[in-house]
Amino acid sequence: MEFELIETHIDSGHYHVTLANPDKPNPINSQLQSELGTVLDDIEEDDDAIVLTMTGGGGSFAVGADISQMNEWFQSDDWDDLIRFFRSGQRLMDRIADLDVVAVAGINGYALGGGLELALAADVRIAGESATVGFPEVDLGMVPAWGGTQRLPRVVGESTAKDLLVTGRHVDADEAAELGLVERVVDDDVLEDTLIDYAETLAEKPDHVLPYLLDAVETGAESPLETGLSYELLCNTLASFDEETSGLVADFAEK
Template identity: 45%
Template sequence: MPRIRLDTDGPVVTVRLDHPPMNAFDTAQRRELAAAVRELADDGEVRAVVLYGGERLFAAGADVGALAAMGPEEVRGWNRALQRTFDEVARLPVPVVAALTGYALGGGLELALAADYRVAAEDAQLGQPEVLLGIIPGSGGTQRLTRLIGPSRAKNLLMTGRRVDAAEALCLGLVDEVVPANEVYDTALRYARKLAEGPSAALEAIKEAVDHGADSGLSAGLALERSLFTGVFGTADAGTGIRSFLEHGPGKARFDGRARDN
């Protein structure tokens, strides 16, 4: 049975983790996710993506039983592949929204960290519990978590392995919105649809400027921003937006939704 499902709703595609009971990442699910993400990256009709694990939970991490059977060399290759897959999620050229229900732990949280926006259920539990197994996160947890909530807070979660509830996650900046559990997916989908109506080239440029600029010095980040600004300025959507502003005022532009150039 497939462990990853793609559900299309116009320009928005939901990547559904479907590996019960806990959506634990094993090699098969990782490969399916990688294939799905590459398909989405090459599909010019896709304008936003939602990551979803279902009504019960998002994902409870890696398949610990499978990891226990690996030696250091094998686990290094397995981890490298999972890290690469989550990085491909982060580098999708469209907005990515994570809809978090139940547990988002270990590799599950690392996948959520690769999204641009996170909606959590009121009863959600998030954490990086790897230290409790005597190991560390290996698929972005030490890096994306630190960049998102800061070194001190990240070290607290990483070193204790403790879980945080949705309210604390919101205070930490780990999630962006908290809603009742039965509203998580609809809220994420609604936000993704709103972003999908925006100018695709500008949204892609914003992701690139923020993500890559954060990993460089200010001067390099400003140079990247300048280059991206110049490139976006020449797009049809920029012409539409500027013309609409001059004729009708701010916030009334309707972008054409054309496919991205492949």
């Protein structure tokens, strides 16, 4: 399928998406939401899907929600369309976070507001050295509406999240790594290759176990330790029932 605001490449269970608005630094508007949703439809229906990687073309990951589109709704008092836009964006981020495949955001240039929320919905974030992240919504008299106030503290802690949200300050790649907002920083010119290498690494793993690992971590993060441990045991038991696990254990024992 041809898209106008994204480019896609699919190879051996690796879905790679590049945000590619030819005119602007990848603001997230209704059309981009729809196009990303179509890719998620394909991933959810593909039993061979393993990993989704996302990055931005034109020097930016995504500068946030499309303020020009939102301004039209503000000026015309079209609150229904505005609220629908907020809700659809939140559902989109939830779908990414709930994928049974590993989602990796390769942040290049600006990832602000909704762009950072898109990155936070991913399981892993890798930043190019040019990356700049932040939540500028406070300066517009707004609150992040696509999960920023909920996912950010789960990643960097409550105090740091509050600091970033109330000041709206920009954070460069190195500070983002120090805060735990990104897992690593690489040179911009190798970011794409890093994403490919990451996907190839995952392709070598027993694919049936990856959803269990993601689910165990996510469930445990939102549950008391006792509940998380019980769920971990369940996930490991279900994963162990797979024939591939039995074969891998036998091969390891023989060595």
